Amino acid sequence: MLTTSVTLVRDTGHHPAEPRPFMKIKPVDHRVRILRDGFTIGDSTDAVRPLEVGTGFDAPVFYLPKADATPRLAPSNRTSHCSLKGEAPALDLRDESGRVIVTDIAWGCTAPHDFASALSDRVGFLAGEVTAEEMAQ
Numbered sequence: 001m002l003t004t005s006v007t008l009v010r011d012t013g014h015h016p017a018e019p020r021p022f023m024k025i026k027p028v029d030h031r032v033r034i035l036r037d038g039f040t041i042g043d044s045t046d047a048v049r050p051l052e053v054g055t056g057f058d059a060p061v062f063y064l065p066k067a068d069a070t071p072r073l074a075p076s077n078r079t080s081h082c083s084l085k086g087e088a089p090a091l092d093l094r095d096e097s098g099r100v101i102v103t104d105i106a107w108g109c110t111a112p113h114d115f116a117s118a119l120s121d122r123v124g125f126l127a128g129e130v131t132a133e134e135m136a137q
Contacts, residue, residue, distance in 0.1 A: 023052045023085070025118045030134040032062050034069075034125050036093060036102065042125060044068035045137060048118055050085070062132050063122040066108065072096075073123065076104050085119060086112040105129045 025048050034042035044064040051060070076090035088107040092100045105126055109119040125132070 023050045023116065025050045025116065028062065028134065029137075031137050032064065033133045033135065034062065034064065035131045035133065036105065036129065041070040041072070041093060041105075041130070042068055042123065048122070050116075050119070059127040061124045061127055063109070063119055063124045066121050066123055069106070069123040073106055074098075078104055080107060085109060085116045088124070091123065102129060 028047040028049055031043070031045045032047040033040055042062075042064045046068065047062045047064050049060055049062055070093075072094050073091040074094050076092045078090040080088050080090060082088065086109070088109055090104040091106040091108060093102040093105045095101050106123050107126075109116070109122050109124065112119045
């Protein structure tokens with residue numbers, strides 16, 4: 001008989017239906033600036049970074065309070081679902097006239113799972129589409 005054991009890591013979030021992927025949300029002790037093509041689209045001293053392990057290690061992503069992200073982020077036509085974070089509507093980056101410059105560059109955490117509540121009302125930026133800078137405060 002084959003048995004499977006799952007080791008849960010202290011202070012991490014695990015989805016009840018999928019216990020192997022896990023996430024620990026850590027505050028960032030530095031100022032974080034998010035850039036796209038040299039333009040600042042997010043700047044915060046209150047960022048967090050979820051450390052996620054699923055089938056591999058996920059790319060690090062910074063989550064900034066919505067108030068610290070550019071108002072030029074607007075809802076996309078897409079929504080993603082993460083077993084660790086919950087539903088997350090995608091966000092497009094728009095120019096001054098409202099035209100989409102980059103689709104799905106970020107996502108909002110409007111209704112995260114209880115164990116991911118630290119991501120509530122934050123914006124996560126797609127690692128491959130932006131440059132993130134951490135600076136001493």
